[in-house]
Amino acid sequence: MGKHILITGGTGLIGTSLIKELQSRGHTIAVLSRSKSGIYPSYQWDYKKKYIEDGAFSNVDTIVHLAGAGVADKRWSADRKEEILKSRTETTALLFESLKNTENNVKTFIGASAIGFYGSDTGEVMLDETAPVGNDFLARVTESWETSAVKMNALGVRTTLLRIGIVLSNQGGALQELLKPPVAATLGNGKQFMSWIHIKDLVDMFIHTIENEQIEGVFNAVGTSPVTNKDFTRIASKVYKKPFLPLPVLGFVLKLLMGEMASIVLGGNKVSAEKISKSGFNHSFNDLEGALKDLK
Numbered sequence: 001m002g003k004h005i006l007i008t009g010g011t012g013l014i015g016t017s018l019i020k021e022l023q024s025r026g027h028t029i030a031v032l033s034r035s036k037s038g039i040y041p042s043y044q045w046d047y048k049k050k051y052i053e054d055g056a057f058s059n060v061d062t063i064v065h066l067a068g069a070g071v072a073d074k075r076w077s078a079d080r081k082e083e084i085l086k087s088r089t090e091t092t093a094l095l096f097e098s099l100k101n102t103e104n105n106v107k108t109f110i111g112a113s114a115i116g117f118y119g120s121d122t123g124e125v126m127l128d129e130t131a132p133v134g135n136d137f138l139a140r141v142t143e144s145w146e147t148s149a150v151k152m153n154a155l156g157v158r159t160t161l162l163r164i165g166i167v168l169s170n171q172g173g174a175l176q177e178l179l180k181p182p183v184a185a186t187l188g189n190g191k192q193f194m195s196w197i198h199i200k201d202l203v204d205m206f207i208h209t210i211e212n213e214q215i216e217g218v219f220n221a222v223g224t225s226p227v228t229n230k231d232f233t234r235i236a237s238k239v240y241k242k243p244f245l246p247l248p249v250l251g252f253v254l255k256l257l258m259g260e261m262a263s264i265v266l267g268g269n270k271v272s273a274e275k276i277s278k279s280g281f282n283h284s285f286n287d288l289e290g291a292l293k294d295l296k
Helices: 013-024 078-101 137-155 174-178 199-211 229-239 251-266 274-278 288-295
Strands: 004-008 028-033 042-046 062-065 108-114 121-127 158-164 166-168 184-187 196-198 217-221 244-249 268-271
Touching: 004 013, 013 028, 013 199, 062 078, 062 199, 078 137, 108 137, 108 199, 137 158, 137 251, 158 199, 166 174, 166 199, 166 288, 174 229, 184 229, 184 251, 196 199, 196 288, 199 217, 217 274, 229 244, 229 288
Parallel strands: 004 028, 004 062, 028 042, 062 108, 108 158, 121 268, 158 217, 166 196, 184 244
Antiparallel strands: none
């Protein structure tokens, strides 16, 4: 039976692809948005004003929470860092309080999280979901984000969180940024791991957790074969026929250009997909070259 799903962050890279696939599978979609949408049934909300439009939860049995300010969209000023944090934690808190105080039939909450939970650079150690939280800005943000989400359990709502890796898509995101320069070059020492996932696999993973009601808890949303930045760059340069520059972009240059945000590209994580695989999920793209060719 199709589910009635309310989605936040529905206009983003993941949300647009997910909504299209959910509709094709017979699910009914509505979105929470800062402004009215003419494409899907939509309800306005504003976490700063603690406001959700009446009727948003009518007939809804599943919430997919993707909203959050982009971590790489702007340089990390103090105000931007506050927005990155609050756009995740306070939106989740608003959903929790609204569900607690409104009659509803919500049974499932699927929340986005990020592998930034583990810290900006965890070297060559393969990390599963039991690995400890890191101690940098994004790790603290992600920990707070997850802490606010798991409160849903207190309402008797099945709660599943997907720690999303580097999403590969031809519609935007990290891949498009990496392909912008006329030549391909490694970043920093190139040894940092990139735990990537094809957008199709990520969308299918969300659907897997939505439709399988026994799946609960935290799962890494990554592919099965993380690669170093150097290997990623070489493979991407081959697939997209870009010259490969043997000289790396030095770390201090990136720090000058990006400030603290440079940790996103200079650090990395080698993250395991074993837990989600054991839940019955099958990846469509297990090797980077095949994934990139599909997106070309």
